[in-house]
Amino acid sequence: MIVRQLFDSETSTYTYLLGDPDTGEAVLIDPVIDHIERDLQLLNELEMTLVYCLDTHVHADHVTAAGTLRSRTSCKTGVAATAGVACADTPLRNGDRVTFGGYTIEARETPGHTSGCLTYVVDNGNRVMAFTGDAIFVRGCGRTDFQEGDPQTLYRSVHQQIYSLGDDAILYPGHDYKGHSHTTVLEEKQHNPRLNASVTEEVFVDIMNNLNLGMPKKIDVAVPANLGCGIPAAPENESESQVPEVSPTTIVNRSVWMIVDVREPHEWEGELGFIAEAERIPQAQLMDQANEWDRNTKLLMVCRSGRRSRNAAAELIENGFTDVSNLTGGMIAWNEAHPVADPES
Numbered sequence: 001m002i003v004r005q006l007f008d009s010e011t012s013t014y015t016y017l018l019g020d021p022d023t024g025e026a027v028l029i030d031p032v033i034d035h036i037e038r039d040l041q042l043l044n045e046l047e048m049t050l051v052y053c054l055d056t057h058v059h060a061d062h063v064t065a066a067g068t069l070r071s072r073t074s075c076k077t078g079v080a081a082t083a084g085v086a087c088a089d090t091p092l093r094n095g096d097r098v099t100f101g102g103y104t105i106e107a108r109e110t111p112g113h114t115s116g117c118l119t120y121v122v123d124n125g126n127r128v129m130a131f132t133g134d135a136i137f138v139r140g141c142g143r144t145d146f147q148e149g150d151p152q153t154l155y156r157s158v159h160q161q162i163y164s165l166g167d168d169a170i171l172y173p174g175h176d177y178k179g180h181s182h183t184t185v186l187e188e189k190q191h192n193p194r195l196n197a198s199v200t201e202e203v204f205v206d207i208m209n210n211l212n213l214g215m216p217k218k219i220d221v222a223v224p225a226n227l228g229c230g231i232p233a234a235p236e237n238e239s240e241s242q243v244p245e246v247s248p249t250t251i252v253n254r255s256v257w258m259i260v261d262v263r264e265p266h267e268w269e270g271e272l273g274f275i276a277e278a279e280r281i282p283q284a285q286l287m288d289q290a291n292e293w294d295r296n297t298k299l300l301m302v303c304r305s306g307r308r309s310r311n312a313a314a315e316l317i318e319n320g321f322t323d324v325s326n327l328t329g330g331m332i333a334w335n336e337a338h339p340v341a342d343p344e345s
């Protein structure tokens, strides 16, 4: 199994990519909106198809990339059923399973940092790996003073749901602030100052209730955004700004879209060519034809530079289409990203 630990240095957040090299299916755990291009490029380079974005909880310090990645790929999103994220595809409860390739992820409810926290557990055949979010860090744990956090609940989650995985289980945290990457159950039982085996529940509650931390800088933005799958709210009266952009370098599987090229007929015959699968419909005729289509069709709009197609996409959205993206940079960028192979080489 492929395991990649990716880092957001602004919020010290870890994102994990898990992939099955045999099937090419992959999952991202806790993707961050600022790193969408990085993560899509890595998936592309590893020739992986994203099947799930899983959040360990509704984050207070950063915005999830789950909703945007769902619209950019064909993946589904999952988060705790108790987290209140109505737009998630798969509300997960204790013991629920998600598969990618030949691997299974078990969701374990580990509330306490928030009321809707999950730990994702995967057995890679040799070792049990647990992606703990903010339930436990290397030598620490997530705070319990907002989002219905509760120290007693967190103590029980760690001891009953995480330490029960066995001493050898590898723990991958949602954050690290001191340069660590991962740990094991045994290490934390021995050395975690808050959660080693000799710390009682009463002492833990006392520690957590006296941390006196300031609020995360982005909490007022991040929590509402994450309750909406992290999809940025569009400014009013600017329909163009609602159009999600798709970079041609990140497209692995073009068959997930109906691709619509809105250039004029002479342009299709020009040197930039056209994408083989594209429907070729000049912009002036677009709405006439689009009125025949299912409003939920997954559309990718294309033109020469990305500007006309962006307008066309905005018009479709205004007319009730729910899943329209724009090919950033149009055919110019497409040809740079997908050069036609020289038959002699």
Ligand SMILES: [Fe+2]
Pocket (backbone or CB within 6 Å): 057, 058, 059, 060, 061, 113, 134, 142
């Ligand atoms: Fe958190």
